Amino acid sequence: MPAGGKPTVRSRRFGHRMQRHRVSAGFDQSQAAEFIHGSRSKISRMEDGITTARPAEVLLLLDRYGVTDERERGHLVWLAKNSGHRGWWLNFPELSESYRDHISLEDDATFIREWQTVLIPGLLQTAAYAERTAALAPRSLTPKVVAQFVKVREERQAKIEEGGTGYAAIIWEPVVSLPLVPATVHREQLEHLLRAGKRSNVSIQVLPVSAGVKAGISYPFSSFSFDSQPTVEAVAIDNLRGSSILEAMDDLTAYASAFDRLRSEALSPDASARLIRRVLRSGKEEAS
DSSP states (O other): OOGOOOHHHHHHHHHHHHHHHHHHHHHHHHHHHHHOOHHHHHHHHHHTTOOOOOHHHHHHHHHTTOOOOOHHHHHHEEEEEEEETOOOOOTTTTTOOOHHHHHHHHOOOEEEEEEESSSGGGOOOOOHHHHGGGGGSSSOOOOOHHHHHHHHHHHHEEEEEETEEEEEEEEHHHHHHSSSHHHHHHHHHHHHHHHHHTTTTTEEEEEEEGGGHHTTTOOOOOEEEEESSSSOEEEEEEEEEEEEOOOHHHHHHHHHHHHHHHHHHSOOHHHHHHHHHHHHHHHHHHHH
16 A cells, blocks of 8 residues: 555546546446445545555456456556556655656656647756756755756666657747757757757657747646556646646646647647757757
């Protein structure tokens, strides 16, 4: 069960998926409880992410719910077993709880989609860019804490660099063309974007300023999928205090649609790379 009875990102995901299967099968919580000789309270706490269930109970419930897909069954058993797993990010005590939740979603995800309007996405930042932009945080950070945040960024990027996760980023044009960091750092960052965009699991698109209104500019957000299909199952919205995690079906549908609109109005990955190269050439000409 989650440590201290407190829901974790994984236990909430487990509970929500089990609840959807129960409702789809037409059972109430009391009926589900009878299947495992438990109480309605146990099912309620499980679906709220406060507790999980033993693998045998999970499989028994899924049998009664009519869930036969072996991938889904295996994934739910894995979530039940690992809901209290201690991730590497817990070794950084200065991270906020919401940031840890965000990293936990990234670590489990098979697909990540991100929209950014102010900064280069964290999963694509160079160490120098991450260090410089840390100074833009709403609260002052000590050099030691900044160094820790840069280290966390590098750890977060490992899964993308290893090809373990599909990643699609849409970046608003001013982020590319109007640097918030020194020119040398910005050029290094743009060169890194071009290299990252060549990875088979990475797609980088730039949304032109001219297309912003049509696409519907929104606050930066990331969406996550945890299965072989890129169905959005969680969304993280950036804010001044970290991230807010959304898991309600209406929210997931809205943000999936928002990303699709942004992607349809953004430049293609190839055209985006050409724009980034033009910005690089322009910067070099101004520096000469």
